[in-house]
Amino acid sequence: MNFLRTRKLAGYVEGWVSIIINSLLFLAKLLVGRSLGSVAIIADAWHTLSDSLTSILVVISFGLSARPADDRHHFGHGRFEAIGAVIIGTLLAIVAINFFRESTHRLVHHQGVTYSTFAIYLFMISAFLKEGLALFSFWLGRKINSASLAADAWHHRSDAIASALIVLGALVSKKYWWVDGVLGLGVSAFILFVVASILRKSISYLLGESPSVHLENQVRETILKTDHRLNSVHHLHLHEYGEHKEITVHVRLPAEMKLDEAHEIATRIEKVLREKLKLEATIHLEPSLTEIQTEEKLD
Known part of the structure; x- marks a missing residue:
């Protein structure tokens, strides 16, 4: 403000x-x-x-x-x-x-x-x-x-x-x-x-422009440093309203992780992006399947 x-x-x-x-x-x-x-x-x-x-x-x-x-x-x-x-x-x-x-x-x-x-x-x-x-x-x-x-x-x-x-x-x-x-x-x-x-x-x-390559890289690096279990950051969408910037992003976490633990990581990501990059983030969580889980799902 x-x-x-x-x-x-x-x-x-x-x-x-x-x-x-x-x-x-x-x-x-x-x-x-x-x-x-x-x-x-x-x-x-x-x-x-x-x-x-x-x-x-x-x-x-x-x-x-x-x-x-x-x-x-x-x-x-x-x-x-x-x-x-x-x-x-x-x-x-x-x-x-x-x-x-x-x-x-x-x-x-x-x-x-x-x-x-x-x-x-x-x-x-x-x-x-x-x-x-x-x-x-x-x-x-x-x-x-x-x-x-x-x-x-x-x-x-x-x-x-x-x-x-x-x-x-x-x-x-x-x-x-x-x-x-x-x-x-x-x-x-x-x-x-x-x-x-x-x-x-x-x-x-x-x-509505796509985020710059520089900003995308900054967001990815910032998110991946938040928790070592994060292994994918994708689908970045930026919405600018003057100095107010909203970003939606998909991240992958281990499929076996409990919901409350995954939610805590998402909250930390939002806080870090707000403090470091002045971005209001909405995090969409996705399961990261192991090779065995992927094969079982295909079967």
Whole structure:
């Protein structure tokens, strides 16, 4: 439970820091845009404010995923976080498609970008702030292994790249009008590649992935060390609900072992898996027949 609260706090911190910085950037761009009479800067200001939507989704998804188990959801609500990652990934795909359309339009119509010196400095500041947000979100995402924070981080980075491209395009557009459009196409393709990875991982998680080979080996080694009479571990099935992980596994014990003794071993296995691997286990016991018993059964 403490870890769930820490995880929820991490999501809230990332979300609210992003919302605050995006809101401040929105106000700065809006004021500058109105003072300069620049429709482009005003439009970008509203785009920056709309970026807060993904951060709001982060806050909501982390709040929902931290809700405890109830009568209808016995394993908690941890998968809400993955649902949030899918939604953010979809929004990021829309951003990439808009990048592609705008870049194609500029190339087809031979359009460069022109901004005042003050506006260029504003976009430079925006690029640094958004990249800082991206790095912060990536760092937190790695700390708690969160797909939704990684998705939000890529959204921040896409905005940083967009602002950097505006600066670069404005600086070289007099000689190379096509630079902004070409780089925009490359960035849109890269973002779509990232989106595909985010969606693939999140959807696969929601559908229910098999445990990794590494985790399977860890489980087998941990179980077999519990009691020397255990001679087989198989049929491992993992069910993940955020940080709550359920695993079912079949183990074999000597057929002549008494039920209460076998039950005691199963209870020990569950305790060890909970303490060492943070897995809630359900152990299915099977008899391990000797060669003589197998022959008698066949007869």
